Amino acid sequence: MSPIEPHSGNTPRILVIDDEAHLRELLEITLIKMGLEVDTAESLEVARRYLVKYTYSLVLTDMRLPDGSGLEMVEEVSNHHKATPIAVITAFGSADNAVVALKAGAFDYVSKPVALDQLRKLVRSALQMQNVKPVEEVAIVSAKPSSPSFLIGQSIEIQHVRSQISRLARSMAPVIITGESGSGKELAAREIHRSSARADKPFIAVNCGAIPEALMEAEFFGYRKGAFTGANDDRDGFFQAANGGTLMLDEVADLPLAMQVKLLRAIQERRVRKVGATVEEAVDVRILSATHQNLEACVSAGKFRQDLYYRLNVIELLLPPLRQRLSDVGELAGCILIKLATPGYPISLNQAALSALQAYDFPGNVRELENILERAAAFANDGCIDVIDLGLRASGTLGSVATNELTDNAATASLENKVETQTDPLISVFSAPALPCVLPEYLEQIEREVIRAALVKTRNNRTQAAELLGVSFRQLRYSIQKLKICDVDSD
Structure with missing residues (x-):
């Protein structure tokens, strides 16, 4: 295996903290063979002296030490050496300790007995993270000029989400992304992946609710030729496809309980066994999961395993609904219309x-x-979308400020441009409504009255009415059907 290139012009330096002399020696030899400089410490006290003297590219600490806990070192490094990633060594089967360490700020973990190939992957990830450009530069280079981020908008809410993502990208800890349907959970997962040291590796998104239960194990872990009828060749699963990168489990609450058990083992052991295989293979995958459901409620109802919930919910990222960041609608709409x-x-x-x-x-x-x-784009005249093209439904949760602005400006301006209101006495709906009111219903009332007036004036000739209103015949017909307008009596 070729040595790792020097970091930032100097050989990367690693600090190993463990009270077992033979394990310290094994780790030191392995890391030196990778072309790294290594310091070893048998206690927290010795480690602290090293941290004062040197700057490290990675700190690797055992969880049990003679003068304290590795968790103390995780907190110290996270608080006082923010640029230095720290990983922990946990005893076999102590997955809970690993979760606690990740929540405290650990970059990643390895389990005893330490698998050297897993250790090397962890070290490479840490060094890649040290060499990665600032999140802002990565976003500008990776995205289209018109969209420096997958998450569009400048509201305080979305800026807070992007700030969280920039911190999450430095860790390998599992993240669960929550939020309402349609709020952009997969885009947030892609943003985490793109901002991380794994950005040049695969990002695999899986909709857990779309896979038949009978095929789940084969789809996730792959299968060997002849494992079942139709298995004509060896095939990799989602874990193998995402090896070295990120695996996103969308709608993870939809996983059946039997699959949850197998998924938990794969995440804890970082090894998977293909259907029909006799041996497991190591995989290096960061897990991101997403759901619009309340997982705690699913756990209480017995629909989701508690141990898997704690394994996935190391860090939670909550996406705000669009109604909480309406100032972003203009920018979002602009990007959508370009597409x-x-x-x-x-x-x-x-x-x-x-x-x-x-x-x-x-x-x-x-x-x-x-x-x-x-x-709306399908109904727009000359490529310009108007209020009548949107077909918005009544929602009943609008604020009074937005109501006043739209009543005074949008509705009046839009409809006055379409109808000669000054010469038609039939239209008297432009007076301000009594507040509180439901704005979409009020706008529908205006639209209905204007169309009825046009139909009266043209004696139900829809072609002429469309001309009066400045819309296409198809657009008028759509509005008549939407608003349930019947032919009107004419003088």
Whole structure:
């Protein structure tokens, strides 16, 4: 195995802390063969003296030491040597200790007896993390110029999420991403992966609710040729495909209990056995999981194993719903419309439509915004989306400030441009509504009255009514069906 290149112009230095002399010697020899400088300490006291004297690229500590706990060293390094990753050595079967250490700030862990190939992978990950560019530079290089982050927006809420991700990316600890459906959990997982030392390795996202239970083991762990009918060749599973990188388990709460047991073992031991194989193989995978369900409630109901819950929920990242960051709607909509547009035919929102979107509560979050804009783009005249194109449904949770702004500005401006209200006495719906009110319902009332007035004026000639309103015939027909408008009586 070729030695590791010197770190930042100097040979990387590793500190090993363990009270077992033979294990210290084994680790020292292994690391020296990798081209590293190594210091060893048999106690916390000796380790502290080394930390004052040198700067380390990695600290590796046992959990049990004669003058204290390795957890103390994890906390000290995390608090006073923030640029130095620290990993722990845990006794076989002591997965709980590893979880506690990861929550305290440990970068990763290895179990006794120490597997040297696993140790080498851990060291390489730590050194790659030291060489990685700042998160901001990585994002700018990796993403399109118009989208420096998978998570779009400048609201305080989304900036807080990005700040959390920049810290999470330095660790190999499992992360569970929670949030409502459509809030961008997979995008957050991709952001964690892209900002980490594993960015050049595979990112594999798996929807746990979409795999038939009978195929789960084969899909996750792979299978050998002849293991079952139809297994005509050896095949790798998700764990092997993500080896060296990140495996995202989306909707992890949907896993059946039998699979949860096997998944727990694979995560704890970092080894998997293919269906039909007799030996296990080592895998180096960081686990990110996501769910819109309350996992604690699933545990209480007996639908999710408590030990797996604690294994996955080392760190939690909560994504805010879109209604809590409505200031991001404009930027999100702009990015979505760029994707929907075809060459030479751009799509845009007018101010009235944007105001309507910024006053909507989006029960389906960003995914619903995408659906609304995709539908609206099909009805837009000359590539400009108006309020009437959006087809927003009543949500009933809008704030009074947004209500006033949209009533005074968006609705009036949009509809006055479409209908000659000054010369038509039939339309008298532009007076401000009594507050509180449900804004979408009020806008539907305005839209309904304007369309009815146009139909009265044209004696139910929908083609002429569409011309009066400045919309296409198809768009008018859609609105009539949506608002359940019947033919009107004319004079």
